[in-house]
Each structure stands twice: as C-alpha cells, then as structure tokens.
Amino acid sequence: MSLERRHTDSLVKWVFDKSTLLSSSQQVIAKVLFLVGYNWKALLVPKLRAENSHTSRHLADFWMVEAEIASADLEDDMNCAEAYVKYRYKWLLEKC
DSSP states (O other): OOHHHHHHHTEEEEETTEEEEOOOOOHHHHHHHHHTTOSEEEEEEEEEOOSOOOSTTOOSEEEEEEEEETTOOHHHHHHHHHHHHHHHHHHHHHHO
16 A cells, blocks of 8 residues: 555544544654653553444444553563553452
C-alpha cells in the first residue's frame, strides 16, 4: 500500500465537518516520557480506525494498552504485558 493510499484511508470528516487525520499511536508521548527519564511506559489510550468496514462486528473505536520498554527484548515485553493483564484482572475481581 502506498503512502498516498494510507494517508487517504485515514483522512476522515470527524469533528465539525472538517477533515482530520487519525493517529494510530501515542509515539510522541512515549518519546517525551523516555526523554525525561522513564525507561518504560504503558498508556491506556483510545484508538480510532477509519478504514472501510463490510461487517457489523468492526470496531471504529476502542481502548488499547500501549506498552513500550527501553532496552528490552520481546520476552521482556511479553512478561510486562502478561503482568499488566494479571494486575488488571486482580484489581477488577477485588473492586467489582
């Protein structure tokens, strides 16, 4: 897929009938966190998708955890994600 095509796919009329580009990542926030000294980050962020859908099961927006660890490999990333999911489920079971 060409850059022009991807650009067009994510261009939507969203708010106040103006064309808007959707961001698919919080990389700007991540880079700032790394610059100020955090060596890891996990963000719970809303995600928006503008691609065409031919099904009623397609989510246009949803919440996603975006995790990133500086100087980590895939195993470290998976361990971090697993620990986060376990923590969240434990919290839900205790509070709800």
